[in-house]
Amino acid sequence: MKNQRKIALVLTITALTLFGVVNLNDSQRFASAQTTATPTPAEFNQADALAKLKEQIKGKEQEPAEKVFKNIQSLKGVPAGRLLAIMEMGYARSLGVNCTHCHTPEKWEAEDKNTKQIAREMSAMVGTINNSLLKNIKNLKSATPTVNCTTCHRGQIKPALNLPN
Numbered sequence: 269m270k271n272q273r274k275i276a277l278v279l280t281i282t283a284l285t286l287f288g289v290v291n292l293n294d295s296q297r298f299a300s301a302q303t304t305a306t307p308t309p310a311e312f313n314q315a316d317a318l319a320k321l322k323e324q325i326k327g328k329e330q331e332p333a334e335k336v337f338k339n340i341q342s343l344k345g346v347p348a349g350r351l352l353a354i355m356e357m358g359y360a361r362s363l364g365v366n367c368t369h370c371h372t373p374e375k376w377e378a379e380d381k382n383t384k385q386i387a388r389e390m391s392a393m394v395g396t397i398n399n400s401l402l403k404n405i406k407n408l409k410s411a412t413p414t415v416n417c418t419t420c421h422r423g424q425i426k427p428a429l430n431l432p433n
């Protein structure tokens with residue numbers, strides 16, 4: 269009886285150790301893969317990232333973004349080269365941020381930051397303002413009155429409610 273219990277204990281410890289070792293190896297591998305693949309925001313260089321992406325899509329600039337990139341939901345039909353310009357000027361610059369505000373560098377297709385989905389919904393809101401609301405205002409001077417991200421954000425994450433003093 270005493271011996272049986274001893275054997276059971278040894279077996280349990282062996283199983284736990286084996287299990288623990290397997291887990292440890294996996295998490296270590298994962299951790300090292302993460303540190304090499306994902307630069308921290310401090311190391312992020314937007315010009316380099318854009319240059320690398322332009323190189324990757326070379327020759328396919330005029331193809332629709334959804335054919336060139338992996339996860340295009342709202343900018344369908346936009347030429348791939350133009351999508352990068354929208355990212356740089358339309359999104360990053362108009363909010364006063366860099367790509368890392370909405371993306372983990374190199375994982376451009378991922379949905380790991382909620383700001384990315386917010387941007388899609390902002391884009392839909394801009395569409396509604398331009399295509400439905402502004403069109404119904406009579407006697408405007410412009411033939412195509414338009415707002416975009418810059419109209420509200422003006423280089424800030426949170427649009428101002430007051431003029432600066």
Ligand code: HEC
Nearest residue numbers: 337338339340341342343355356359360367370376377387
């Ligand atoms: C304000 C948020 C925001 C910023 C800032 C931003 N992006 Fe994006 N990015 C998006 C959204 C939203 C999409 C997906 C668009 C869609 O669904 O049509 C996207 C998609 C992409 C894609 C396509 C990925 C794929 O394979 O599907 C690339 C590449 C990309 N962005 C690069 C950049 C780069 C480079 C910068 C910096 C110059 C940047 N983005 C800045 C919101 C942002």
Ligand code: HEC
Nearest residue numbers: 359383386387390391394415416417419420421425426427
């Ligand atoms: C009509 C004004 C308006 C327009 C146009 C507009 N936004 Fe916004 N945006 C806002 C407001 C208001 C907020 C909320 C700020 C807060 O959290 O109080 C916001 C928040 C955001 C945020 C979340 C920022 C954060 O980190 O919390 C993102 C991302 C964003 N907007 C992207 C865009 C993009 C991209 C466009 C153009 C496609 C755009 N916005 C156009 C008014 C606007």
